[in-house]
Amino acid sequence: MSELSRVERSVLDLLRSAPGIHSSAELTEKLDVTRAAVSKAVARLRDRGYGVESKASAGYRLASLPDRLYPELIQHGLQTEFTGQEIVHFAKTDSTNTQAASLANEGAPEGLLVVAETQTAGRGRLGRSWSSPANTNFYGSFVLRPSLPPIAAAQITLLTGLCVARSLETVAGLRTRIKWPNDVLVEGRKICGILTESSSELDRVNWLVIGIGVNLNVRKFPEELEEIATSAAIETGKPVDRADFTRELCSQLESHYLRFVSGGFGPLRDDWERYARMAGEEVIVGTGSEDIEGRSLGLDSDGFLQVETPDGRIVRIVAGDVTLKKGVHRK
Ligand code: BTN
Numbered sequence: 001m002s003e004l005s006r007v008e009r010s011v012l013d014l015l016r017s018a019p020g021i022h023s024s025a026e027l028t029e030k031l032d033v034t035r036a037a038v039s040k041a042v043a044r045l046r047d048r049g050y051g052v053e054s055k056a057s058a059g060y061r062l063a064s065l066p067d068r069l070y071p072e073l074i075q076h077g078l079q080t081e082f083t084g085q086e087i088v089h090f091a092k093t094d095s096t097n098t099q100a101a102s103l104a105n106e107g108a109p110e111g112l113l114v115v116a117e118t119q120t121a122g123r124g125r126l127g128r129s130w131s132s133p134a135n136t137n138f139y140g141s142f143v144l145r146p147s148l149p150p151i152a153a154a155q156i157t158l159l160t161g162l163c164v165a166r167s168l169e170t171v172a173g174l175r176t177r178i179k180w181p182n183d184v185l186v187e188g189r190k191i192c193g194i195l196t197e198s199s200s201e202l203d204r205v206n207w208l209v210i211g212i213g214v215n216l217n218v219r220k221f222p223e224e225l226e227e228i229a230t231s232a233a234i235e236t237g238k239p240v241d242r243a244d245f246t247r248e249l250c251s252q253l254e255s256h257y258l259r260f261v262s263g264g265f266g267p268l269r270d271d272w273e274r275y276a277r278m279a280g281e282e283v284i285v286g287t288g289s290e291d292i293e294g295r296s297l298g299l300d301s302d303g304f305l306q307v308e309t310p311d312g313r314i315v316r317i318v319a320g321d322v323t324l325k326k327g328v329h330r331k
Helices: 006-017 024-031 035-047 096-105 152-172 232-236 242-263 266-276
Strands: 051-055 059-064 087-090 113-116 138-144 177-179 183-186 189-200 205-214 282-286 291-299 305-308 314-317 321-324
Touching: 006 024, 006 035, 006 059, 024 035, 024 059, 035 051, 087 096, 096 113, 096 138, 096 189, 096 205, 113 242, 138 242, 152 177, 152 183, 152 189, 152 205, 152 232, 152 242, 152 266, 177 266, 205 242, 242 266, 266 291, 282 305, 291 314
Parallel strands: 087 113
Antiparallel strands: 051 059, 113 138, 138 205, 177 183, 183 189, 189 205, 282 291, 282 321, 291 305, 305 314
16 A cells, blocks of 8 residues: 555644544645545545544544554654654565665665565574564664674664664563674563664675564464564563554664764663673574684673683674573573
């Protein structure tokens, strides 16, 4: 379904601006359009799932909003400069990362967000798939264009985990824990995964696509995920407003990203550590080429994980799969 037109959006804004009934006369006057145009806009809003009641000759009242990731819902009250100012919404797509990458190649602006209600080929790290049931979670990909060397991709992925953790806390009252480098967990079960893809020159990033999947309202997982995944609704017993969550994520991402671009990862490190609480843990980190065992010293100011091996060496690792030696991530 295509985006709302300017008139449709203005009708919606007016209906949202105050509860109660808005007369056709008020709408036609304020928007300087005909009655027929107002009634056409209302029909379109209803088609999109808005509960617009009409009271005989009195006018229209907005009774309910749809549970969708529509741009107009996310952007309602959004106070960012660029993050989420442009949103592409799909009812269904293969993968928001794939769509965002092709838009980035075509010159999409920094801050563009691609969201989908469901993905038919949602991708995870290491070639895994990402379970994407419809109309219940957050699946989205942001395009960023930092004028920085390629290592920034790993650091921006780290700060995205922090943004998701903060957004879940603000919108759902849920405390989570970051698992380095880019998972967000609740009591050892995964609630969010992040997949960053990029196009870079040798010394400079062209674009980054930060793909984020957050289990918000799903209550039942496929059997293979039952033991290892969770959602905000399962943890808190209450559904999360997905548009509110997305708006919060846009503003968290913009403020953390701007801090990072001006001051590097250092100023964000303490905040990140508070959510990760990794320092001092005995870990095994699989880097693909080897398994490094030792005691985690937390992150350095570049966002590298530092591990002290039993022979006293300190190894810096940019990304990998970390397991706590006790097997389960500490609560
Ligand atoms: C992982 O933990 O393996 C990363 C999962 C990333 C999933 C998200 S959902 C939105 C975006 N589109 C994708 O195809 N993947 C990311």
